[in-house]
Amino acid sequence: MPRSRPGSDSPPGRRGNAGGAMTADPAARWSRPASGREPAAAALLAWLGDPGAPGLAVVTGAEGSGKSRLLAWLIGHGTRPGTIGERRIHGFVPLPGQTATTAAWMLGDQLSNAARSPGDLVAALAADPRRTVIALPELHGAEQPGPVVELVLRLAALDHVRVLVEVRSGTRWERALTAGPCARMDLDEPQWTDEARRASWDASHPVGPAGRAEQDPEPEVPFDLDDPVSVCAADPWSVTTAYERSQENHGGLRAAWLRAGASLTREKPAAERALVLRAALGDAGDPRLAAALDSAVRDASWAVVWHRVRGDVTPPWPGPVRSLVAGTGPLAGQLVVADHQGTVRVLDAESARSTGRLPHSAPGVRATADHGDGTVTVLDEHGLLHTQRAAESARPKGLAALLDDGPSAQERLLAAVREYAQRQRETVTALTGAGDRVVLGDAAGTVHVVSAGAEPRAAALHRGRVTGVAGTDLPVSAAGDTVLLLYTGGADGTVRAWAPHTDAMPEPVAARNCAVDAVAVATVDAGLVLAIAWADGLVEHRALDDDRLRTFHPGSRAHALAFTAEGDLLVGTDEALLRMRAR
Template sequence: MTASDTSGPWARPAAGREPAGAALLGWLVDPAAPRLCLVTGDKGCGKSQLLAWLVAHGTRPGTAPERRVHGFAPLDGQGVRTAIWTLADQLGVAARAPGELLAELAADRRRTVLVLPDLHAASDPQALTDLIGALVGLDHLKVVVEARAGHDVMPVLKGLTPAEMNLDDPRWTDPARAEAWRAEHPARQEPALPDPAETEAPDLLDLDDPVALCAADPERVTAAYEADTDPREGLRPAWLRAGQSLLRAQQPADRALVLLANLGDGADPRLAPALEECAADTPWRLVWSRIRGDVTPPWPGPALALAAGRRTLEGHALVADHQGTLRAVSLADAAPAGRMPDLVPDPHGLAALPDGTVIVLDGEGRLHTHRAPAAPRPSGLAALLDDGPGAWQQAMDALSLAVTHARITALAASEQALAVADSTGRVHLAFLAAPDRVLPPEHLHEGPVTALTVTDVPIGEPGQSVGLVYSGGVDGRVRAWGVGNEPLDVPVAERPCPVRALAAELTTSGLTLAIAWADGLVEHQRLDTHERRTFHPGPPVTALALTRTEELLIGTDESLTCLRPISPTVEGP
């Protein structure tokens, strides 16, 4: 145990494997060691037992950083998808494919150790070996892989110049300790092979039955769908789209809701009613969902930013896609309701203002203004007298001028205020009543602010309100700031992964806050009553919006989902 290891001493490895355990720990702490450690040997030599020891101790709270294991994905019977989803969930990110997992890992330069047992027993060892090669190409990762000696993947793994430990070699075993261990554990000798007549065949999966699949082992279902490419009337693509969410430990009802939200409109129409019935005990009702490829109504494109309409946009939401197209869709069913003619490259934020003005934040930190499709335009005498920028334009200009030391990274607006946040963790705000005056900024986060929302909360006399700002950052914190007061010292929410999106609204149920995290979790909180619900849509969440009637819009790059909360509530993620 090192001086910084507060988790207590490590137990000895079983079966006299102290030399192998010491070598593994030495490899972990040696910065000059190869990034891949290959544990090999014949069947039954104790490879999995040794790695189980490493993972059990390396994942304990308080384990020294240089000995910590961050991700563990058993590969027996599994394919690439299951491995990626398992690792992503443990690492606090959302990833559907190798490229997405690698991008997330490349963006986070912290030391990361992954353990991958039973590569030889995987359903697609070659594809997983390709993934391993890509992982060890990242210089802040260390990967331990178990593969049986003589397997087809061994030449490729050895080509990655790993540190190799073949447990058939006597040097990795202390003979005296091995003999003593066997004497103390006689029941742990090599087990006899089971009688084939007494071996029960595993339950067969019905890949066409959505309710049965929601109650089955999700890893088995995923492996079956990887091997069987029949679309199953839309069930297979929905399952694989939601993948990482479905692998989580949860009730069949929760899994049914996720699967229902990921069905495309080309799916067998009998699937949705069956899943709706199965999902009846969840704290949500699916209002609608639009999936990539849907045509009735059409999918509005990747939702990189969202805004629920106010006043002139009542009953509609705005969606900004990857090409910078802004579309209005009906909140009733996502039917298209118009689009804006001008593109905004790389949209990162969207605010719909009460007068029909739309402000878009691009990836360079610049603000752009547009008019919503249904917004009225001044005419007659009003148009003639309109000879200068309006209050919202003045507020936007003032904020753009105020943030000169950093890049604007987030945008939000309420009925009375416009706010932006920047890459240094500061939040800036201007009120419509004094649009040319920007309030002193509040430093709320360590690192860039990644999400921002503002709502007006009534106080005192009728008609009086205060602006309430919620911000989220790469530091994994959501902070609250009642304008005119000091920000709350304690975060409203905090988790070990960045915040991706926020939405706050004074709904018919009271003040409500929605949070999307980088690992795919969406939280819904009724702040007045402390009710909390969660939902994992599957794909990484890119945007959120709340309506006054409490519909929650969840945007990803391949779906747009509308949920309505119901009782009972569910506590915990």
């Protein structure tokens, strides 16, 4: 195995203390591996550090050769805080009993992305150029070794990804993994053991004549795949494996569980798991399941007001949601929803039934803004703004119409926004409407507030791309005076607050180790509420007046958030559109 070099890695963020500039804790020294495996350990460390080494390393050997112990040593040290970049293990999954899908869910959780399938995981890592090292012990014990091998080979084919796999020698899975370029280590070969050190180890770690006592496995709690309450109370990994093995529909439960499994397998109470399953259950499911789940979610932190999931027909699912806004003015009581192809639909907020569609699509939608007069602006992936009329506003009639033949206030605003955006050097990446103003975010992290007839305001709030902006008029006096309060999210993993008449707050409102996908804010009867969608699939609902925090994992990445006039939270993903009410 090749020689090592100093490595580079991600900045402090979604992968913990993996930064290449970080130094190791002097006190956290690496111990020697067990049983004289120093040569094997040195070779693995050299593989990790060699930029020219294959992306795949396969540790093999007969049963009992010490493969798992060697990987446990490497993973134990490689995942500690302070480990230098070139030795860092970013994700690992013990594979016994796992499928390719459940392995992808586990790795997605550890790597801060909302992977719902092996393909999602590969795509997410392909789009993220940071060095990533993954360890997968005991592939031969996987529930479906074949698909896991395919996943390993796809991951290892990415230039910036390293995959370390343990597999028993002589198996078809070993042959499949080692058929192409790889670094192979067979622990049955003598060069991987220092016999003198092994003898010293054995002398200081005696094993009784009976060997290590084996513990009886914990009895598995039985569950019924046709009973939603039963599966929500059972071990979620066992349920997932059982659904993957099954060829039956189970009244729609199987499809719903596998759709939201990346959330359902998280540690959570049965009521919260039932909530996620209820939100993923389509209208083709047995109606008795919905009734049972409605009863099971009474103690959950959310209630599902309505939901539309992939495949629904009454009313139809509106497609993958890429942007979402609750309408005002002529669009009050309606939702403006854009899909992945740029089609913009108008839906009834009470039922999600379609009430119309904008005539022109805008492929690559990033954001949508409602301007309060029936016009909607769509921001595309190139930073271009497309404004269309979604509903007719009340216009002057009779003599008033003859006297007022100039552009309206909103028309002047939109003209000012278009002119301002065209002058900017940075690509516009985020957009929202804010009454008589429009707010833009750009690729350099600056947020701009544009109004007609006034000097634009701008503030540099993020490092890197602004990914979401939202605003609300905050009451500041009994006379009804308000100020515009903005919340912005960025690829830097922070959410910041800014009132354009003053300086931005020095500290972020929220910060996590992954990017922000969307933000929404509203002033409701209970006070100020903020919603944040993170790139790892977490949705947070923060009541800012009393610091209450509710969370929800829909099971896939939430691309869009909005609040209804009543304060309900709207969540849009590639799989569903949800209206949720906080309890």
